[in-house]
Amino acid sequence: MQEKDFISYEYKTVTVKAKDQARAMDMYEAFGWEITSTSASVLDGVTLSLKRDRKQMHKQELNKLERRAEETCATLEGLQRAKTLSAEIFAYIFGICAALVLGGGMCLVMLVENSIPALIGGIALGILGIVLCGLNYKFYKNIVAKKTKQVLPAIDDTEEKLSNLLEEGNELLCTETI
Secondary structure: OOOOOOOOEEEEEEEEEHHHHHHHHHHHHHOOOEEEEEEEEOOOEEEEEEEEEOOOOOHHHHHHHHHHHHHHHHHHHHHHHHHHHHHHHHHHHHHHHHHHHHHHHHHHHHHOOOOHHHHHHHHHHHHHHHHHHHHHHHHHHHHHHHHHHHHHHHHHHHHHHHHHHHHHHHHHHHHHHO
């Protein structure tokens, strides 16, 4: 009878955003994981099924590097989110205030009957509310551009740290086969 080589594997499933799928696949492959399948999950996510040889050499070091890489990816995602968070909060608050000005103008016109000054004031408030709603997008874009300029160096540094971690993991895998 012919002897079979038996390899025992450890398995892992990870869910990532669809836009981060390629980065996650590269990251886990750098630490010895093999992607067995991918499947779509709820709300723009992708589930990656991974396997790795249980008798992997340098497994502890690879696990430490993998955890650091996952933390670095989380930091990177937080920095990406920071580019728009303050602008979104401002835009929502400013948009609500602009809509209230527009609504106040409508109320003034509709509730005070037979008054020319109320009609003119209501129309003026309505136009002001519409202008403020239109300016809201410009303010949003300016805040995002300013925040992106501030956060971009940190994003670049974090991406460089992630790249270095992946290279370290890949080097550990290569030393195993030599």
